[in-house]
Amino acid sequence: MSTRESAPGSTxxxxxxxxxxxxxxxxxxxxxxxxxxxxELDLLGARYDDVQVLHVDPGPExxxxxxxxxxxxxxxxxxxxxxxxxxxFVIYVGSGWFLPDWQWTITEGGWSAxxxxxxxxxxxxxxxLVGVGxxxxxxxxxxHETAVQDKHDGSHFDRVTTGATLVGGLHNSGLARRKLIxxxxxxxxxxxGLMLLMPLGGLIRNPNTGNPLGTTSWGEGVRLLRDDGxxxxxxxxxxxSLETVFPEVPGGNRESDAATxxxxxxxxxxxxxxxxxxxxEFGYGDYVAYSKICTHAGCPVSLxxxxxxxxxxxxxxSQFDVTQGAKPVFGPATRPLPQLPITxxxxxxxxxxxxxxxxxxxxYWNRERI
Amino acid sequence: MARTATAPGVPTTxxxxxxxxxxxxxxxxxxxxRTLNKVFPDHWSFLLGxxxxxxxxxxxxxxxxxxxxxxxxxxxxVYEGTYAPLRGAEMSAAYESTLYISFDVRxxxxxxxxxxxxxxxFVASIVVHLTRIFFTGAFRRPRETNWLxxxxxxxxxxxxxxxxxxxxxxxxxxxxxxxxxxxxLAIPVVGTWVxxxxxxxxxxxxxxxxRMYIVHVLIVPAxxxxxxxxxxxxxxxxxxTQFPGPGRTxxxxxxxxxxxxxxxxxxxxxxxxxxxxxxLGGLVQINPVWLWGPYNPAQVSAASQPDWYVMFLDGSTRxxxxxxxxxxxxxxxxALFWPTLVLPGILFTLLxxxxxxxxxxxxxxxxxxxxxxxxxxxxxxSLGMMAVTFYVVLMISGGNDVISEKFDISxxxxxxxxxxxxxxxxxxxxxxxxxxxxxxxKHDREVLEHGLETGVIRRLPHGEFIEVHQPLGPVxxxxxxxxxxxxxxxxxxxxxVGGARRAIRGFFKPIxxxxxxxxxxxxxxxxxxxxxxxxxxxxxxPSDGGRPQEPRD
Numbered sequence: 001m002s003t004r005e006s007a008p009g010s011t012x013x014x015x016x017x018x019x020x021x022x023x024x025x026x027x028x029x030x031x032x033x034x035x036x037x038x039x040e041l042d043l044l045g046a047r048y049d050d051v052q053v054l055h056v057d058p059g060p061e062x063x064x065x066x067x068x069x070x071x072x073x074x075x076x077x078x079x080x081x082x083x084x085x086x087x088x089f090v091i092y093v094g095s096g097w098f099l100p101d102w103q104w105t106i107t108e109g110g111w112s113a114x115x116x117x118x119x120x121x122x123x124x125x126x127x128x129l130v131g132v133g134x135x136x137x138x139x140x141x142x143x144h145e146t147a148v149q150d151k152h153d154g155s156h157f158d159r160v161t162t163g164a165t166l167v168g169g170l171h172n173s174g175l176a177r178r179k180l181i182x183x184x185x186x187x188x189x190x191x192x193g194l195m196l197l198m199p200l201g202g203l204i205r206n207p208n209t210g211n212p213l214g215t216t217s218w219g220e221g222v223r224l225l226r227d228d229g230x231x232x233x234x235x236x237x238x239x240x241s242l243e244t245v246f247p248e249v250p251g252g253n254r255e256s257d258a259a260t261x262x263x264x265x266x267x268x269x270x271x272x273x274x275x276x277x278x279x280x281e282f283g284y285g286d287y288v289a290y291s292k293i294c295t296h297a298g299c300p301v302s303l304x305x306x307x308x309x310x311x312x313x314x315x316x317x318s319q320f321d322v323t324q325g326a327k328p329v330f331g332p333a334t335r336p337l338p339q340l341p342i343t344x345x346x347x348x349x350x351x352x353x354x355x356x357x358x359x360x361x362x363x364y365w366n367r368e369r370i
Numbered sequence: 371m372a373r374t375a376t377a378p379g380v381p382t383t384x385x386x387x388x389x390x391x392x393x394x395x396x397x398x399x400x401x402x403x404r405t406l407n408k409v410f411p412d413h414w415s416f417l418l419g420x421x422x423x424x425x426x427x428x429x430x431x432x433x434x435x436x437x438x439x440x441x442x443x444x445x446x447x448v449y450e451g452t453y454a455p456l457r458g459a460e461m462s463a464a465y466e467s468t469l470y471i472s473f474d475v476r477x478x479x480x481x482x483x484x485x486x487x488x489x490x491x492f493v494a495s496i497v498v499h500l501t502r503i504f505f506t507g508a509f510r511r512p513r514e515t516n517w518l519x520x521x522x523x524x525x526x527x528x529x530x531x532x533x534x535x536x537x538x539x540x541x542x543x544x545x546x547x548x549x550x551x552x553x554x555l556a557i558p559v560v561g562t563w564v565x566x567x568x569x570x571x572x573x574x575x576x577x578x579x580x581r582m583y584i585v586h587v588l589i590v591p592a593x594x595x596x597x598x599x600x601x602x603x604x605x606x607x608x609x610x611t612q613f614p615g616p617g618r619t620x621x622x623x624x625x626x627x628x629x630x631x632x633x634x635x636x637x638x639x640x641x642x643x644x645x646x647x648x649x650l651g652g653l654v655q656i657n658p659v660w661l662w663g664p665y666n667p668a669q670v671s672a673a674s675q676p677d678w679y680v681m682f683l684d685g686s687t688r689x690x691x692x693x694x695x696x697x698x699x700x701x702x703x704x705a706l707f708w709p710t711l712v713l714p715g716i717l718f719t720l721l722x723x724x725x726x727x728x729x730x731x732x733x734x735x736x737x738x739x740x741x742x743x744x745x746x747x748x749x750x751x752s753l754g755m756m757a758v759t760f761y762v763v764l765m766i767s768g769g770n771d772v773i774s775e776k777f778d779i780s781x782x783x784x785x786x787x788x789x790x791x792x793x794x795x796x797x798x799x800x801x802x803x804x805x806x807x808x809x810x811x812k813h814d815r816e817v818l819e820h821g822l823e824t825g826v827i828r829r830l831p832h833g834e835f836i837e838v839h840q841p842l843g844p845v846x847x848x849x850x851x852x853x854x855x856x857x858x859x860x861x862x863x864x865x866x867v868g869g870a871r872r873a874i875r876g877f878f879k880p881i882x883x884x885x886x887x888x889x890x891x892x893x894x895x896x897x898x899x900x901x902x903x904x905x906x907x908x909x910x911x912p913s914d915g916g917r918p919q920e921p922r923d
Binding site for chain 2: 030031033034045046048049051053054065066069092095102103104105116117118120121123124125126127128129130131132133134135137139142145146147148149150151153203205206207208212213227244246253254255256259292293296297298299300302303312314315316317318328330332333334335361362363364366367368
């Protein structure tokens with residue numbers, strides 16, 4: 001024996017079993033295992049996994065017509081899968097190279113319009129056929145066995161010994177006796193826990209500074225603009241029509257709470273118009289302006305049915321009557337749409353007389369207090 | 371110690387040698403053999419959970435691809451891309467990159483649609499899997515933990531779905547986000563504070579898409595992955611449930627070993643799920659965001675529905691009456707709070723706690739590994755059907771504007787149909803289901819007692835006609851069957867007990883000899899010809915339900 005081999009760690013340790021070694025390797029020597037056939041080894045291993053193979057239906061006889069047919073089926077399925085996959089690949093790679101361009105254009109109804117469907121159809125077909133082939137193979141060509149595996153409840157031995165280890169370790173730590181450590185641990189845990197959660201405070205912001213929910217960009221003298229930025233004069237609209245207007249501020253037409261509906265009432269609507277108390281002067285002539293943001297869930301109420309004077313919100317079907325101060329008459333909304341007080345400025349364009357006098361949009365906890 | 375080539379059991383093939391090298395280092399032979407030998411029960415309904423798992427894999431693959439191109443930013447840009455109708459429109463970078471994926475990435479549209487379809491399938495398969503677990507009682511002790519994990523996965527899949535379809539920032543998803551903003555504001559006391567924390571201020575701000583993105587691609591998928599791993603670990607540890615049948619007890623699992631039979635079928639199913647998602651992704655258009663246009667708070671499209679799994683909440687929101695609660699001090703609990711937060715809160719809590727509730731009410735605290743047929747537990751089945759009815763009414767109400775338009779029904783009438791239906795339909799369905807369960811039970815008992823109807827009419831010597839019944843087992847002196855009902859399907863037709871031989875195989879022409887089949891059937895004791903020499907009791911095949919057994923436990 002050379003010095004190198006006698007040095008610690010140089011001989012390898014795995015081949016000499018430790019004193020606690022055990023298990024199936026003790027039950028079966030390599031010589032015994034060598035005498036067993038492959039099937040016997042399979043079943044022996046299964047026995048060690050609590051599995052017993054009760055019955056094996058060996059599948060179709062080799063060379064039989066049933067087998068030949070199944071083999072043909074499986075091979076055909078896999079073959080078609082390969083074909084579809086290659087075709088999908090060729091279409092994907094070849095489009096715009098030796099095939100027409102794949103990129104969709106609005107005027108084209110040809111290749112580019114069927115590029116995605118073709119990839120999906122061929123790719124999907126290929127994958128489905130792979131799956132079908134595997135299932136057919138398993139069902140028609142593999143032996144069918146019926147196996148039983150035992151199911152064990154928890155072992156009492158494991159519970160008792162694990163419990164002993166756990167409780168023993170805890171007992172040895174002496175935490176139950178050393179009250180000072182326990183208390184300091186609780187104190188420390190609370191502090192460190194709070195400290196680790198502390199950064200989440202960065203998410204918290206005060207929603208009540210400056211009443212952001214109760215105000216919009218509307219204000220005295222702010223013009224009513226169409227989406228394209230043009231101002232509106234009385235007489236631009238037909239009676240019975242509705243136009244969505246925005247405040248004349250930068251980005252006003254993208255603000256989430258400023259969108260307003262300018263409605264010109266028909267003469268018969270003017271007859272029956274009953275604005276909310278204190279808001280009789282908010283309209284201008286036969287024009288009224290209501291917030292477009294639904295008081296239920298904040299969707300833009302968009303569908304105006306002028307015959308019934310109703311505005312319908314397409315999200316949850318709240319309905320508001322424009323001749324009754326946009327009072328909700330059906331559906332889940334509880335509050336009328338806020339009315340924007342409007343007038344006409346020196347140049348004859350519509351302007352707001354002030355901001356909305358109440359918060360627009362959905363209800364919230366302290367809405368009435370602001 | 372040197373090994374010699376002659377030592378027994380030492381591999382000689384290259385593959386065997388390589389395997390030995392691997393096992394010498396990793397010691398995997400034992401665990402691998404245990405895995406390969408694991409027995410899986412064979413029933414189609416056990417594949418529903420697998421469909422969910424596989425569609426999640428598809429989601430991970432396609433979703434990762436989409437992240438290469440998606441820009442989760444609300445920065446305002448002007449569109450200059452391929453899609454001509456929107457050129458020059460102002461939009462967010464998120465929407466622009468979604469258009470980029472759809473029109474300028476080769477196969478990008480396919481990938482987007484594949485992802486969306488897989489998401490719908492993911493939630494759908496979870497829901498169907500859940501109903502299977504519920505109606506067969508698979509949630510009973512010891513599987514309450516896995517039930518809870520499953521419910522958590524369902525809720526998380528909702529979160530994934532919502533953040534997923536909200537991120538493109540198109541008109542439809544923006545409308546959905548606006549409603550969620552209103553829902554958050556509707557929380558009593560802290561609503562505005564929560565809204566400011568989630569949106570970093572007033573709606574809509576510039577943060578929400580970026581935040582939803584990280585929730586959608588990292589936080590929730592990580593939790594879902596961990597929970598799926600836990601779900602499967604517990605499943606493997608507790609082993610599968612199985613339907614009662616021949617040789618099946620509370621202490622075993624009867625079926626196929628993982629390798630190769632189960633692996634073949636499961637692998638096949640994975641490819642089929644993947645393929646169906648891919649075919650749908652290519653062939654069936656979904657969420658064409660370029661048609662909706664960029665989000666604009668002043669615009670909305672009619673018939674705007676969320677994805678199907680959120681539709682029941684949309685429905686509850688439409689049906690709930692306009693009941694704000696005004697509290698002293700001018701505080702308000704908005705009506706929106708009840709149908710969107712309280713209702714799903716109650717529904718999911720009841721769902722999660724159902725195993726514990728049932729355990730408490732039935733005082734059944736035993737471990738169960740054999741499944742129940744829905745008819746044998748009429749109260750649970752009826753409760754489940756009641757819940758399903760409640761859900762379906764809400765879901766239909768979520769699309770009541772489409773129904774009223776297509777069928778020319780008044781929208782307000784549809785709302786009232788939903789409101790009234792929600793209250794009266796579930797109890798009606800409860801009673802109906804209960805009666806159907808009892809009827810099915812009774813018929814099972816009847817067949818066990820009197821035997822199968824054979825269709826053979828016999829004339830007795832005194833002129834009376836009777837139908838001959840085939841008993842399923844031994845009979846007592848009155849001719850009544852002595853078999854007890856064991857929770858397994860009872861055969862109801864002669865063919866199910868081998869009354870006819872099987873069909874000759876072959877599609878265009880027979881590929882086997884009819885005489886051979888007849889002989890084989892006789893040998894296996896199938897068919898009426900074979901029945902002459904034996905009692906028609908059971909075919910011995912589990913797929914027939916086999917001979918009903920005494921319950922073992």
